[in-house]
Amino acid sequence: MAVIDRRPPWFDRFTRLIEKCWAHHGPCSHLHITSAFDTERRAWLIVAAPVFQEVLGREDDGKKGWTGFAFHAEKLLRAMTEVRISAGSYCVNCNPVPKVTIQGKYRGHRVSVQVFLEPGLGSPVVEVIDTLKFEIRDVPKGSAQ
Numbered sequence: 001m002a003v004i005d006r007r008p009p010w011f012d013r014f015t016r017l018i019e020k021c022w023a024h025h026g027p028c029s030h031l032h033i034t035s036a037f038d039t040e041r042r043a044w045l046i047v048a049a050p051v052f053q054e055v056l057g058r059e060d061d062g063k064k065g066w067t068g069f070a071f072h073a074e075k076l077l078r079a080m081t082e083v084r085i086s087a088g089s090y091c092v093n094c095n096p097v098p099k100v101t102i103q104g105k106y107r108g109h110r111v112s113v114q115v116f117l118e119p120g121l122g123s124p125v126v127e128v129i130d131t132l133k134f135e136i137r138d139v140p141k142g143s144a145q
Contacts, residue, residue: 008106009033011044014079018048018113021075026076027136028053028067030126032119042110051099051115051126054139058131071115073102080104096121 015033022031032049050066077083083104088095098117105111128137 006037008109010109011035014106014111015046017076017079017139021072022048023070023072025068027129028069028127029136030138032035032123038112041112043103043139044109044111045114046111047114047116047120049123052117052119052123053129053136054125054129056128056130056132060131064125066119071100072101073115076102076113107130133136 006120008084009134018033019031028051030051032051033046035046037044046070050069052064052066055061055063055065055112073085079101081104083102085100085102087098087100089098097120100115102113102115125139128139130137142145
């Protein structure tokens, strides 16, 4: 698959729409979105996933996890045409994480959105939930987690 990294003008609006569909069920301020253009399929491939968080303080100090969420797909589906939806569980040979895939067109452009239901394998910790100060902090860039 050849990949193009230049994003068209409509792309940022589409990723903001994906972010608006995401409803965290607890303290979290990030969402991991990656993208690439598949020149063979002539479609933008977009992956949206929750991020890992680490707890600081109290009895859960040092534990790693992520905040649960709901993905309100109807907002995305209203903006798309020619939509196909599929879901897949974790599978050793094909799916590294459970996901929902939404394929179709947005403003005439082919897109394939994968919503991971848990952080991707090997994803770094992105946030610290400080239970002592009651705040969420970004993990500094370059720090080992």
